[in-house]
Amino acid sequence: MLAYQQKLLGDTRRNRAFHRGLAARVRPGASVLDLGAGSGVWAVAAARLGARRVVAVEREAVLVPVIEALAREAGVADRVEVVRGDARRVRLRREFDVVVGELVGNDAFEEGLVPIFERARTRFLRPGGALVPEWVSLVAAPVRAPLRLGLTPRLLPAASVAELTAHIPRNLDARELHPLAPGQELFRIDLHRARALDPLPTARARFRVRDGAQVGGIAVWVVMGLAPRVRLSTRSGTHWLPTLLPLEPQPRGPGVLDVEIDWNSARRRWSTRFSGASGRGSSASYSPLFAWGVVRAALVGRR
Amino acid sequence: MSRSAETRLGESWTRSPRMVGRRIGSEYVLVPLADRGADLDSILNLNTVAAFVWEQLDGARSGSDVVAAVVERFEVERPRAERDYLELIDTLVSVGAVHPAGRRARGRG
Numbered sequence: 001m002l003a004y005q006q007k008l009l010g011d012t013r014r015n016r017a018f019h020r021g022l023a024a025r026v027r028p029g030a031s032v033l034d035l036g037a038g039s040g041v042w043a044v045a046a047a048r049l050g051a052r053r054v055v056a057v058e059r060e061a062v063l064v065p066v067i068e069a070l071a072r073e074a075g076v077a078d079r080v081e082v083v084r085g086d087a088r089r090v091r092l093r094r095e096f097d098v099v100v101g102e103l104v105g106n107d108a109f110e111e112g113l114v115p116i117f118e119r120a121r122t123r124f125l126r127p128g129g130a131l132v133p134e135w136v137s138l139v140a141a142p143v144r145a146p147l148r149l150g151l152t153p154r155l156l157p158a159a160s161v162a163e164l165t166a167h168i169p170r171n172l173d174a175r176e177l178h179p180l181a182p183g184q185e186l187f188r189i190d191l192h193r194a195r196a197l198d199p200l201p202t203a204r205a206r207f208r209v210r211d212g213a214q215v216g217g218i219a220v221w222v223v224m225g226l227a228p229r230v231r232l233s234t235r236s237g238t239h240w241l242p243t244l245l246p247l248e249p250q251p252r253g254p255g256v257l258d259v260e261i262d263w264n265s266a267r268r269r270w271s272t273r274f275s276g277a278s279g280r281g282s283s284a285s286y287s288p289l290f291a292w293g294v295v296r297a298a299l300v301g302r303r
Numbered sequence: 304m305s306r307s308a309e310t311r312l313g314e315s316w317t318r319s320p321r322m323v324g325r326r327i328g329s330e331y332v333l334v335p336l337a338d339r340g341a342d343l344d345s346i347l348n349l350n351t352v353a354a355f356v357w358e359q360l361d362g363a364r365s366g367s368d369v370v371a372a373v374v375e376r377f378e379v380e381r382p383r384a385e386r387d388y389l390e391l392i393d394t395l396v397s398v399g400a401v402h403p404a405g406r407r408a409r410g411r412g
Contacts, residue, residue: 293332297348
């Protein structure tokens with residue numbers, strides 16, 4: 001837990017962006033709510049930026065004294081209240097001018113960002129208050145990837161495993177991914193309006209690539225809007241990792257790659273259609289659900 | 304064959320755009336593009352013959368056309384092929400994987 005917090009504290013790009021976002025939103029005398037406060041760095045930063053009152057909500061008991069010590073060290077302990085609790089269930093008054101929550105995961109939404117922010121803005125945030133982040137978007141680009149599915153080195157035939165794992169997204173260091181076309185925004189979620197019950201929209205994008213055979217997958221990363229003109233991209237240089245959606249080899253030569261992505265976690269799916277300049281094309285669909293179907297069939301067959 | 308089965312073999316079906324299929328090894332898996340949540344029970348595994356039938360459901364071929372293609376491809380008796388075809392259609396209809404494409408007169412056979 002503490003090692004992970006140290007990893008976050010060492011993320012220079014993240015720290016600068018969130019601090020700039022808070023500085024743009026926290027006015028002297030403001031009240032600030034930090035959901036999923038972690039080490040408390042943003043709660044304490046808000047107090048130092050002039051907030052009159054800050055409530056830091058953190059569910060991990062081990063982090064509560066860490067936040068309190070940080071607040072004492074920074075001389076703002078009298079303005080920072082630590083509440084041990086789950087951001088999904090905490091009960092507070094509707095009195096906050098700013099709600100900050102660094103609840104963005106590698107996949108953007110897996111840490112409960114939308115439901116937690118929906119609850120916070122409807123119960124705790126004053127009308128006209130600010131959210132940090134205020135929006136999140138997904139950006140995608142075709143990439144060359146060094147990923148080798150199956151067994152490396154090839155000690156055994158492992159094509160069956162490779163076929164299954166081709167349907168499993170994975171997080172890779174940005175240094176392993178080499179973009180083959182400029183990134184395109186898939187969709188943007190406005191956290192002032194987003195509702196947890198609304199599914200994420202199915203995203204579509206078109207990329208022109210010089211050589212379909214070089215495409216190893218689609219990299220997807222997150223861009224956060226922390227305040228007007230303050231953005232943070234997880235494409236590279238942060239502790240976050242882009243997600244690689246693997247693709248099978250496309251035909252050689254230049255062409256247009258059309259991509260459709262359903263990012264909803266329970267039914268994640270991506271489909272491609274490659275139209276080569278030479279007339280050759282290919283299309284395919286991928287989803288962990290396909291792999292699940294194959295495994296289930298094997299399990300049922302053994303009963 | 305019952306009258307209703309004969310009528311049903313005259314019908315044409317088309318694959319729902321809300322289903323996506325994928326062959327992995329010897330398995331053919333159909334996954335629904337649900338609007339909400341995942342329903343793992345609605346994932347269908349098709350055997351080789353069922354996958355062949357699925358790919359024939361283009362809205363133009365009648366059930367009889369598809370059965371004839373199955374008989375030719377898999378060397379199966381026609382009554383068995385008709386029975387299995389109708390059973391598969393029932394399953395596909397139950398999960399919304401196919402839609403009727405209109406009725407037409409029974410073709411061959």
